[in-house]
Amino acid sequence: MSSNAKATFDVDVAVVGGGPGGLAMAAAIHAACNQDITVEVYESYKAYRLQGAGVLMQANVQHALEAIHPKLLKKFETHSIKSRGVDMILEDGTCDVSIPAVSSGTDQELFDKYGKAPLLLGWHEIRQLLFDHLPDGIVHFDTQVTHYEEDEEGVTVHFSGKTPPRRAKLLVGADGYFSKVRTQCLDDGPPDFVGTVMWRARVPWSEGMPHPHTGPARLFGNARPWPLDHKSRFGMLFKIGTLEDTKDRSWCWVLSAPIELLRAAGVAFDPQAKDMKSLQGESGGRDSALRNAKQVFIDFPDSIMDIVRSTNPSTVTQHGLYMRDLGHNQYSPTSAPPSTPKQETPTKPMSKSSAVVHDDSSLESKEGKDEAWGKGCVTLLGDAAHATIPNVMKRSALQE
Numbered sequence: 001m002s003s004n005a006k007a008t009f010d011v012d013v014a015v016v017g018g019g020p021g022g023l024a025m026a027a028a029i030h031a032a033c034n035q036d037i038t039v040e041v042y043e044s045y046k047a048y049r050l051q052g053a054g055v056l057m058q059a060n061v062q063h064a065l066e067a068i069h070p071k072l073l074k075k076f077e078t079h080s081i082k083s084r085g086v087d088m089i090l091e092d093g094t095c096d097v098s099i100p101a102v103s104s105g106t107d108q109e110l111f112d113k114y115g116k117a118p119l120l121l122g123w124h125e126i127r128q129l130l131f132d133h134l135p136d137g138i139v140h141f142d143t144q145v146t147h148y149e150e151d152e153e154g155v156t157v158h159f160s161g162k163t164p165p166r167r168a169k170l171l172v173g174a175d176g177y178f179s180k181v182r183t184q185c186l187d188d189g190p191p192d193f194v195g196t197v198m199w200r201a202r203v204p205w206s207e208g209m210p211h212p213h214t215g216p217a218r219l220f221g222n223a224r225p226w227p228l229d230h231k232s233r234f235g236m237l238f239k240i241g242t243l244e245d246t247k248d249r250s251w252c253w254v255l256s257a258p259i260e261l262l263r264a265a266g267v268a269f270d271p272q273a274k275d276m277k278s279l280q281g282e283s284g285g286r287d288s289a290l291r292n293a294k295q296v297f298i299d300f301p302d303s304i305m306d307i308v309r310s311t312n313p314s315t316v317t318q319h320g321l322y323m324r325d326l327g328h329n330q331y332s333p334t335s336a337p338p339s340t341p342k343q344e345t346p347t348k349p350m351s352k353s354s355a356v357v358h359d360d361s362s363l364e365s366k367e368g369k370d371e372a373w374g375k376g377c378v379t380l381l382g383d384a385a386h387a388t389i390p391n392v393m394k395r396s397a398l399q400e
Contacts, residue, residue, distance in 0.1 A: 008167065009154060009167045009168060009169055010166045010167045010168065011038045011039065011040045011166060011167075011168050012037045012038045012039065012168065012169050012170065013025075013026075013029055013037065013038070013039040013040075013168060013169065013170045013171075013172060014040055014042065014155070014157050014166060014168035014170070014172070015039060015040065015042065015172045015174055016042050016145045016157075016171070016172065016173050016174060016175045016179075016180070016181050017041070017042070017043070017173070017174035017175035017176060017179075017381075017382075017384070018041050018042070018043025018045070018048075018127075018131075018139050018141070019127060019174060019176070019382070020123070020126045020127050020130060021174045021381045021382035021383075022041050022043075022174035022175075022381065022382075023041060023127060023130035023131055023134065023139070024064070024065075024068065024130055025039075025041075025172055025174060025381060026039045026040075026041050026134055026138055026139075027068050027069075027072070027130055027133050027134055028067075028068050030134065030135065030138070031068050031069055039138060040138060040139075040140060040166065040168075041134075041138055041139045041140065042140050042143040042144075042145055042157070042159070043139055043140065043141050043142075043143060044142070044143065044144045044145075045141060045142070046141055046142045047141055048124070048127060048128065048131070050124050050202055050246060050249060050315060051123070051124060051200075051202075051315065051317050052122065052123030052124050052200060052202075052317065053122070053123060053200040053201075053202070053240070053252040053253075053254050054120055054121065054122055054123065054238060054240035054241075054252050055120070055121060055122070055123050055126055056083075056118050056119070056120050057076070057080070057118065057119045057120075057121060057126075058110075058114075058116075058118055059110065059114035059115065059116035059117075059118075062076070062116040062119065063115075063116065068133075069133070072129070072130075072133050075133075076119060076121060076126075076129060077119060079121060079125060079129070079241045079242065079243055080119035080120055080121040080241035081119075081120050081121075081239065081240065081241045082107055082117065082118070082119070082120065083107065083118060083120065083217075084210075084215065084216045084217065084239070085099050085100040085216040085217070086098070086099045086216055086217045086218070086219050087099075087210075087216050087217070087218045087219070088218075088219045089218055089219065089220045089221075089301060089303065089304075090220075090221075090222065091220070091221055091222065091233075091299075091300065091301065092301070093302070093303060098216065099216075100216075119241070120238075120239075120240050120241055121240060121241040122202070122240045122241060122242055122246065122252070124202070124246065125240075125241065125242055125243050125246060128243060129243075143159055143163055144159060144160040144161070145157060145158070145159055145175070145180060146158050146159060146160050146180070147180070147184055148171055148181070148184065148378070150171075150376055150377055150378065153169075154167060154168055154169045154377050155167075155168050155169075155170075155171045155377050155378060156168075157171060168377075169377065170377055170378075170379070171377060171378045171379075172378075172379055172380070172381055173185065173374075173378065173379070173380045173381065173384045173385075174380075174381040174382050174384060175384055176382070176383045176384055177190075177191055177319075177322050177383050177384075177387050178191075179380065179383075179384035181378065181380065181384065182373075182380055182384050182385075185374055185375060185378045185380070186373075186374070186375075190272055190322075191322035191323060191324045191383075191387040192322060192323050192324065192325065193259075193271035193272070193320050193321075193322055194230060194320075194321045194322060194323055194389055195230075195231070195258050195259050195260075196230040196231070196256055196258055196259065196320065196321040196389070197256070197257055197258075197259060197269055197296075197318065197319070197320050197321070198254065198255065198256045198318070198319060198320075198321060199254070199255040199256075199289060199290075199292070199293040199316060199317065199318050200252065200253070200254050200316070200317045201252065201253055201290075201308075201311045201315050201316045201317070202246075202249040202251070202252055202315055203249060203251050203252070203253060203307060203310075203311055203315075204248050204250070204251065205239075205250065205251055206307065206310075208303065208306065208307075209237065209251065209307065210237070210239070212239070212250075215239070217236060217237065217238035217239070218236065218237045218238070218304070219234065219235075219236055220234060220235035220236070220237075220300065220301055220303075220304050221233055221234035221235060221300075222234070230256060230258075230321060230389055231258055232258070233256065233257045233258070233261060233296075233297070233300075234255075234256055235253065235254065235255045235256070235297065235300060235304050236252075236253065236254040237251065237252070237253050237254075237304055237307065238251070238252055239251050239252075240252055249315075253304060253307055253308060253311070255293050255296070255297055255300075255308070256321075257296050257297070259271070261296055262292070262296055265295045265296045265298070266295065267292045267295050267296055269292075269320065271320050287313035288318075289313070289316040289317065289318035290308070290311060290313040290316040291313075292318060293308060293316065293318070294308060294309060321389045321390075322383075322387045322389075323387055323388050323389060324386055324387045324388070373386070
């Protein structure tokens, strides 16, 4: 583009990925800038469907939601529940120990320290509340990004099918583990598979489950509550906060097993499957994820497997767990390349206007305070930037 020509844009910020991170990014921009900066979110699914499990939202996430809008946090608080403790069930079905909610690290202690107590809410509900908070027309469903072209003024985003390209000043990749935006931007390979596969589903309460209003969560296997050992087989059953139209699916089960146990059970899993149908176990049919879980956990306690076996197969998600070591990334903050050949000292791989700011003060950690991912007019968010496993998560895409 000629330096004398006036740049024209369809949108200021284009966000790839309509999960909680991408939606929170759009909500934050809209709250801060109203109509001064426009934003669009491109989601590949035709519509949102009930999926995922539950998310324990710590103080840092709640402060981020409150910064977007106090009413948004209020909606999260209204629909969430608090921890009820944990019953630990061994693989032979006996209860090893019960950990009440009033044990160390209680909600009150966390509230006294950080000003917020942890909230438990469904992943689907988090996404839906953020979507409902946005004005109509910001999220574009059934819109699959294929690639982008970047110049000194901005980026042109291209889509599959007949969707015309969109010109934007900034592109944000919030498109998960196998981010297409990251692949083109950084070309640093896929995240590292940690050797573990996980299944998740939403189910209604039924006889034999903990009390629907006061019952604790159940942890099955030899793993301990925190941090969970992802090298061991374990399962969880717990209640989550819901919306009115999802209250009949207010319980979640989660199963996790090392890849060696899948192979021993004759279950195939490709750790580097880069399309979501393969990643979520749908490539072998809509019931393949549930079928795999039942095979790997065939000898697990009936108190959880009876629930698993009765689950609607279409609600079950299967995926591997992945991590990224920023030290392996040639564009990591400590080894960012010069923006031009003439510069002798490394610079941040992202322009100042698109820098990501992290606040981990509630975690008493300064690690990652000044990290950034991407370069030029392209940046990354959430798993696309720093894929990690659930029990070592230092920050949330909502916080970013």
